[in-house]
Amino acid sequence: MVKSIGNKDTVLANREEGEVTKNTSFYPQPGSRPHPDHNYSAGSRQGLIDLDENINRYIPFKIVNPIYPNAVVTMRMLLSHTAGLADNTALLSSMYVAGDSDADLKEFLTEYLLPGGANYSAANFTTSRPGKTYEYSRVGIALAGFIYLRMRQELNWIFIAKPMFLPVWVCPMYPGSSVI
Numbered sequence: 001m002v003k004s005i006g007n008k009d010t011v012l013a014n015r016e017e018g019e020v021t022k023n024t025s026f027y028p029q030p031g032s033r034p035h036p037d038h039n040y041s042a043g044s045r046q047g048l049i050d051l052d053e054n055i056n057r058y059i060p061f062k063i064v065n066p067i068y069p070n071a072v073v074t075m076r077m078l079l080s081h082t083a084g085l086a087d088n089t090a091l092l093s094s095m096y097v098a099g100d101s102d103a104d105l106k107e108f109l110t111e112y113l114l115p116g117g118a119n120y121s122a123a124n125f126t127t128s129r130p131g132k133t134y135e136y137s138r139v140g141i142a143l144a145g146f147i148y149l150r151m152r153q154e155l156n157w158i159f160i161a162k163p164m165f166l167p168v169w170v171c172p173m174y175p176g177s178s179v180i
Helices: 036-045 075-079 089-093 105-113 138-169
Strands: 010-013 026-028
Touching (some): 075 138
């Protein structure tokens, strides 16, 4: 794996071609994972999300780090991989599938991060206090993605559906026509 310079994404070299040269083919990481910072900054500008607010404000379940139960986890921590969430590789590697998974993201996260969940373990959390130590976490990014999907539903309502349909639903030409 070769990391490119600056804000570019990580790319993979074609190992079959041998040594890396100016003619080496590189494969970009999947485009299905757009850089999340842009999405969250848009939501932050619109007041839908505060990057320094407790993430439990944005999700329908409550995540508590068992080692630091009073510590707050923020979106900024999730995006900077300092949220104290660990990738339990022994568990996660057993869950990989070829192609797209049929698993529900909310179900995965609750089973992995909530006490009593089928995949819950202290190994799903780092021993560092949230916000203090960098540890890359795919689970943390999955949680950020889940929050983004919930935020995007709100963004779609504010910027697409509401302006488009509200004038139809509440039409002054037809008093009493409101369906909301």
